[in-house]
Amino acid sequence: MQKFNYHCHTSFKGIFDGRNTIDEMISGAEAKGLATVGISNHFVCHPSFASLPPASLMFFSDDALLISLFQECFAAIDEVAARHKIKVLKGLEVDFFPSSRWRKMFEKAVKILQPDYLIGATHFIRNVDESFLCNIYHLERLPSLISTEDKKELLRNYWQNVRLSAESGYFDFLAHPDYCCQFDLCTGEEWEETKMQVVEALASSHTACEINTGGLRRIGRPYPDWWLVKEMIDKKIPLLISDDAHFVKDIAFGFAEVENKLTEFNCQKRFSF
Ligand SMILES: [Zn+2]
């Protein structure tokens, strides 16, 4: 059984979307018997947020502000970790965007913050020039802006974003590639080829992928779906299990179930630091 989790969230300063403190999450991971826990709050930064309606405290347009928040957060993690036996890592769950202006900002932030690891994520749909960004979680707030055709285009960009994040080489592993399915988006057969392109991108860029048990909690199967897990195993993509816990109670949720499946699928290649 996997004894680590590298993907979980905290409520640090009331800005991030976890519901428990750093101390509660680290203590919770230790109580569950994990040997290592990685704290990976959301790194969401894009200049376009300055001109979009405010949607969340954790969406930043000013990279300097977000960098200083993470400097404080990392110091707080170190301080708590020093009081625990469990090994603690400091990561970022990064919302990737392909534009060169985003990449420049991100590369600078990583240089300053020196996190232990980076998780690549896509939670937004966007237009091509990234002037319009909408977290999939907030899609229902903006129905009047989006026609069916526009929505399809935005969803195609979502998958392109996931693929490009794998190809970027920035990330130690990719988070929940088919996260959008939680909202009943892109669930049909016509999206299977698009999803396979992500598998190919992971294989060719030698990027690992998580099996996120948040999906088990919400829609009864992990992100990615089991058939994609099988394809990834076929392509020898290194896999790890993540709980993506936003609450202490979700730490290591579903690990045993996923372990059993990985044995059934004869998975040989597991990822760990
Ligand atoms: Zn995520």
Ligand SMILES: [Zn+2]
């Ligand atoms: Zn997450």
